[in-house]
Amino acid sequence: MLRLENVVKSFGGVVATNDVSLNFPTDSLSAVIGPNGAGKTTLFNLITGHLVPDSGRILLADEDIVGMAPAGIVRKGIGRAFQVASIFPTLTVEQSLMAAVASHVHMSESLLTAFPPRSVRERAGELIDLLGMAPVARLLCSNISHGDQKLLDIGLALALEPRVLLLDEPTAGMGPEERWQMIGTVRRLWEQGRMTLIFIEHDMDIVFEVAETIHVLRYGSVLATGSADDIRNNPEVIEAYLGTETPEEVPA
Ligand SMILES: Nc1ncnc2c1ncn2[C@@H]1O[C@H](COP(=O)(O)OP(=O)(O)O)[C@@H](O)[C@H]1O
Numbered sequence: 723m724l725r726l727e728n729v730v731k732s733f734g735g736v737v738a739t740n741d742v743s744l745n746f747p748t749d750s751l752s753a754v755i756g757p758n759g760a761g762k763t764t765l766f767n768l769i770t771g772h773l774v775p776d777s778g779r780i781l782l783a784d785e786d787i788v789g790m791a792p793a794g795i796v797r798k799g800i801g802r803a804f805q806v807a808s809i810f811p812t813l814t815v816e817q818s819l820m821a822a823v824a825s826h827v828h829m830s831e832s833l834l835t836a837f838p839p840r841s842v843r844e845r846a847g848e849l850i851d852l853l854g855m856a857p858v859a860r861l862l863c864s865n866i867s868h869g870d871q872k873l874l875d876i877g878l879a880l881a882l883e884p885r886v887l888l889l890d891e892p893t894a895g896m897g898p899e900e901r902w903q904m905i906g907t908v909r910r911l912w913e914q915g916r917m918t919l920i921f922i923e924h925d926m927d928i929v930f931e932v933a934e935t936i937h938v939l940r941y942g943s944v945l946a947t948g949s950a951d952d953i954r955n956n957p958e959v960i961e962a963y964l965g966t967e968t969p970e971e972v973p974a
């Protein structure tokens with residue numbers, strides 16, 4: 723579904739993405755891990771068109787999307803959860819989701835049969851159920867918890883019915899219990915939604931438990947790719963990442 727081939731991106735002297743080749747099969751659930759500064763967010767920015775690679779190709783279903791504007795890439799089916807709940811502070815959760823669904827329906831008008839007609843409210847209701855947000859559906863976005871705002875961000879991305887969904891640290895800023903709840907929701911929406919899902923996550927226990935495939939980045943390069951067992955037992959990963967007591971503080 724999504725393939726990166728020899729992607730390079732530098733900022734001045736810093737090579738944030740160093741000849742990265744990765745494959746994300748259709749409907750797979752992958753995690754990208756690595757110390758702070760490893761290039762995880764840069765990778766997402768390259769995929770979404772917010773950054774343009776210096777070289778290399780990014781293929782969505784075999785179409786090279788390098789150089790397309792972010793809005794065009796969204797239309798192609800790559801969604802991303804941003805910290806955007808605040809753009810609808812005066813709307814309720816339900817209204818925000820309805821606005822996102824409506825914008826998507828409008829956006830897809832030219833695609834005609836690709837999207838069966840469905841009531842906007844009904845689709846927003848489905849998203850609320852999927853995310854377990856019924857208790858806060860009628861609250862203003864500005865009044866919901868941090869965790870619910872993160873869920874809403876995911877819902878706004880889902881409203882656009884992405885083929886590929888990117889989640890950059892969906893559990894950031896959450897306590898242990900809330901983290902597991904969030905990642906359970908992510909796993910559930912992947913199981914029910916049939917999409918290629920890629921998430922960035924710091925917590926190893928979560929990654930090992932949830933992801934089918936794990937890609938480890940270090941200094942902008944892919945250090946290892948594999949299942950939880952492969953990664954757990956990879957000597958290079960143990961040395962570079964797992965063996966470090968505070969992996970977040972390893973310098974770039
Ligand atoms: N827009 C930018 N301008 C300059 N340097 C950047 C920019 N974005 C990222 N970097 C640098 O690229 C490296 C990778 O950053 P990032 O992708 O944010 O890492 P991660 O998400 O893994 O913590 C870091 O050294 C960071 O300082």
Ligand SMILES: [Mg+2]
Pocket residue numbers: 762763764
């Ligand atoms: Mg990051």
